Amino acid sequence: MALRRLALSGAAALRTSQGHAAALGPQLLRTYASTQMTVRDALNSAMDEEMARDDSVFIMGEEVAEYQGAYKITRGLLQKYGPKRVKDTPITEAGFTGIGVGAAFAGLRPIVEFMTFNFSMQAIDQIVNSAAKHHYMSAGQVTCPVVFRGANGAAAGVAAQHSQCFAAWYASVPGLKVVAPYDAEDSRGLLKAAIRDPDPVVVLENEILYGESFPIDEAALDKDFTVPIGKAKVMRSGSDVTLVAFGKMVGYCLKAAELLEQEGVSAEVLNLRSLKPIDRDAIAASVRKTHRVVSVEEGWPQHGVGSEIMAIAIEECFDDLDAPPERVTGAEVPMPYAQNLEAAALPQVDHVVATVKRMMNK
């Protein structure tokens, strides 16, 4: 419904949307922290600290060692921890995923890097049927403390098989935990929590965010800093509408909130951080306060994360709602390559603004 409305009203918005996307960046975030850190460094330092802390942590995947990761997330780790703990593998996603699962059964804490989550489809049986279920099927006798991490969601100019979001896929599976960091604090805290967690955790990173710098508090630089899995974070407080997002779309929502403020609309931005378990209480508390909710995600609409947020809003606080909840999502098509069509297939800041204004009758 929301999508159809967007399709009808979105043409004008699309014309200006790319400018906003390009302008998104850490300068929009107002915090009082003094240190800046890229998401890449945040992820890298998180793994470095956890490998130093626990000998059972090791990394495997394609190009993670000599090449230091396709996106350089494992930079310097081979030199520091050696080839037994930073392991380049043959090119078989199902192979190194299954080996990671088996090593986790045996008591290690593997970090399995997918070059991107697009390629995790070749290994999804190992993730869904083995990693997620073995603890249950063994009646709690065997844990599987493995981390699956890599770039998820839309990248730029790489089309249908390199540019898609698997959040809804993994977040639907009992036995998996799924987190999606947005900024440097999320990236450090969630990845460190994932590595320490006794269950299999899917860490959905975003390629476009890797090089972005964010302010980070001193506390988040502590080697024992973690972000609790299952808890959302209010990034910006507001009173008229709740914008719920994860990963890169949190930045879009923050930008939309700034634009809406200029129009007299106070938007609250909720960064989900975890998709499984999802923080129902935080979503419900915010919706009870603002009485309106819009979800924003890059993924496809049907059975998407936004669908779950709509369901939570309706199940938890139907009587508090002053307007039907709405979703802003990617178009329900494989990602096109042509630059104009790629932009048209993805949510843009203007879509969020337009959706909220219509919802507010502005």
Next chain:
Amino acid sequence: MLARCAAALRGRTAGSLPAAARGLAASAGAAGGEQPPAAAPTSQPSSSQEDRMDFPGGSVPFTAGMDWHGGAFAPRAPLPCYRTIDAAGREVPDAAIPHPLPRETAVRMYETMVRLQTVDVLFYEAQRQGRFSFYMTSSGEEATAIGSAAALHPDDVVFSQYREQGVIMYRGFSIQNMAHQCFGNMHEQGKGRQMPIHYGSRELNFHTISSPLATQLPHAVGAAYAMKLEQRGTVAAAYFGEGAASEGDFHAALNFAATLGAPVIFVCRNNGWAISTPASDQYRGDGIAGRGPAYGIATLRVDGGDTRAVYNATAEARRIALEQQAPVLLEAMSYRSGHHSTSDDSSRYRAAEEMRAWRARDPVSRFQRWLVDQGWWDDAADTAARQAARREVIQALEAAQRAPKPPLSTMFEDVYARMPPHLEAQRAEVLAHVAAHPDACPADIPVK
């Protein structure tokens, strides 16, 4: 860069390959898992740029001839099948026996085979009577399960398929535990989660069964890699059928095991049939063993109906895996004498004569004959063992069927190591609902 890699690889292969299984016809490709497969034989003249090509994967000789290999061009003789006891149960003269079977072990192995046969017959009948949903027998393959299980150390970790119940029995899983599992009752160690014959026990280092075929093979490699990193001095043992060897996970597991140098024993039960698909439709080439050397893995084909041969092959494979920190592949040639499962009638797709011929070579009878020839067993002992097993199985089935089913609340346990709030809420909601509406819950589900 390439030159540096090639030089490094040559450096690692200096000297001869480690000796393969002494006394056994092991086909060792590059048994040490970290050596490239194309190592120069030491009898060749030293390599020069003229007669060899050095590349990052190894070193190969040049030839001016165009010699095709494989396929229809060069049908090779199949790898031979190692055995120590013939089809009639007589000792094969001059067989390589690097690990003589002690009497006590041999008798325990045979007694376990008798118990396994009895369980298979009576559990199969119980399923046909509708007492539980599903069953699979291992008849015809008892020697492969028991022979290999006896050669493993209890600390070795087993990742089996679903037709190796003999392995967990030999490790100490009781018939009562098996019955509890098939009935999925409250005493079942797996809390009634897994379908029948998907046994598992952490205490016995036997992972619960993964139904999607061959997924256990990469798991075993990962576990073996952990053992290697932590220098535990143990191996992982991975079991699978020749049909499962067509899965991508088989390739992934063998290639990773070789490149990681993982101490894992792959035990393929080539029983001729994948449900209704004969092995002749499953692959070309020399079976599963034929693939091992191509992966750089030490390989042996063994008579899967010869308990003593399987024992020796596995014990030697374990020695190789530990000493060389490398994988080993065994292909145990056997025959699935029973149906695939209780959902199958194999008389529809295979000849009665074929089944009769294989049953005449029954591995349990062969081993019994050999035991009798050693003077370690006799008819009276056999009758007593079979009667005792039959009593035990019948009692176990009755006790398991009488036992209550697992309570409702356990359904929500163990999804995660610690129950997250959303599952706590769902469990509380279900229990509150059942408390308010007792009729909503079937009588056979204990509420708590």
